[in-house]
Amino acid sequence: MTRVFVDTSALLTLLDRADPRHEAARETFAGLADADLVTHGYVVAESLAVARRLFGVDGAIALLDDMLPVVRLLPVEPELHAGVQARYRASLPSGVSFVDRVSFAVIERDQVDAAFTMDQDFEVTGVPLIPSLG
Amino acid sequence: MNAACENGGVTSRKCPLVKADVISRGSLCYHDNVIRTQISLTEDQMRRLRQEAQRRGVPIAAVVRDAVDRVVPGSAASRSVAFARALAATGRFDSQTGDIAARHDELAGEIDW
Numbered sequence: 001m002t003r004v005f006v007d008t009s010a011l012l013t014l015l016d017r018a019d020p021r022h023e024a025a026r027e028t029f030a031g032l033a034d035a036d037l038v039t040h041g042y043v044v045a046e047s048l049a050v051a052r053r054l055f056g057v058d059g060a061i062a063l064l065d066d067m068l069p070v071v072r073l074l075p076v077e078p079e080l081h082a083g084v085q086a087r088y089r090a091s092l093p094s095g096v097s098f099v100d101r102v103s104f105a106v107i108e109r110d111q112v113d114a115a116f117t118m119d120q121d122f123e124v125t126g127v128p129l130i131p132s133l134g
Numbered sequence: 135m136n137a138a139c140e141n142g143g144v145t146s147r148k149c150p151l152v153k154a155d156v157i158s159r160g161s162l163c164y165h166d167n168v169i170r171t172q173i174s175l176t177e178d179q180m181r182r183l184r185q186e187a188q189r190r191g192v193p194i195a196a197v198v199r200d201a202v203d204r205v206v207p208g209s210a211a212s213r214s215v216a217f218a219r220a221l222a223a224t225g226r227f228d229s230q231t232g233d234i235a236a237r238h239d240e241l242a243g244e245i246d247w
Contacts, residue, residue, distance in 0.1 A: 001204055009235040017225035018232035026224045033217045036204060049245045050238050055227040066223035069216045072203065079191045097239045109190045110200065118235050 003036040004130070005107050006071050007117035008099065011047045015055065015062060021118055024131040028116060037071045037116075040106050042099045044068065080105050096121050168195075 013025040044063075051059035084101045091101075100121055107115060107125045114128045122129055175183065187194045207213065234241065 001207060003204070008238050012238055013235040014224045015227045016229045016232065016234050017227065018229045019235055020232055021235070022225060022232075026221075029224065030221060033214070036207065046238065046242050050234065050241050053241065053245050054229055054234055059227055062223045062226055067220050070213070070220045075192070075196065077192050077196075083191075095239075097242075099242075100239075109192075 001034070001036045002113045003038060003111065004032055005103065005112045005115045005117075005127075006037050006039045006043070007103060007115060007119060007122065008043050008047045008050070009118035010116040011043075011063065011067060012050060013118050014067065015051060015059060021131070025116075025118070028131040032116070038074050038106075038110070038112065039071050040074050040076050040102060042076065042102050044073070046099050074106055074110055076102060076106065080109065173198075 010025060010029075013019045013021050014029055016022060019025070047063055048060050051063050055062070081102070084098070084105050088096075088098050088101050100119065103115075103122070104125050106112075107122075107127060112125075112127055114130050115122045115125060116130050120129075183194055183197055187197045190197065
């Protein structure tokens with residue numbers, strides 16, 4: 001079973017029909033019915049915060065009730081968190097967010113096959129990005 | 135060992151988190167939504183499991199749970215219903231700007247968490 005990491009940008013693009021990449025994201029998502037979709041709690045927190053702010057309570061509910069049930073949550077162990085935190089501190093003022101850095105670490109740790117994202121920063125993980133960001 | 139575990143029943147009572155509590159005689163005990171059970175592995179499987187847990191920096195149990203999720207995913211029927219629901223939710227909102235995903239880092243920074 002293919003394991004696909006789901007990023008905040010993918011979740012938000014799926015919800016937002018005004019996003020120019022919405023259709024590409026939707027097509028990609030439709031092809032992932034049999035994939036092991038995974039993410040971690042920081043992506044969920046970030047997605048909920050932005051969706052609620054931009055789309056209101058209904059946006060948060062759509063994520064919670066409709067989207068997230070098909071995405072499996074991977075743990076972020078204290079050791080992983082601490083390691084990322086140290087690297088994030090050392091990288092400042094780099095533009096890569098803390099949540100993204102946690103995602104990179106989770107992708108490496110759990111042998112993810114691809115990342116569903118609209119964020120080119122994920123190229124550093126070395127896994128294929130879908131939909132293609134080229 | 136917790137008496138409820140020794141009896142081999144299913145219980146919601148807490149059991150101490152010590153290695154000696156691995157349940158014998160195939161009995162089960164729930165602990166925070168996790169069923170404790172005992173399995174037999176070859177030495178080589180155990181060695182590889184330990185190595186992978188060490189590489190990931192997680193407990194051995196986490197690697198086992200991960201492997202189970204890969205090999206035996208949840209029921210196809212319930213997954214199919216859930217996925218159809220997720221697909222139906224796509225495009226439900228209109229940001230007007232279309233740049234929410236691209237600017238989510240910036241937007242997250244503006245939010246009062």
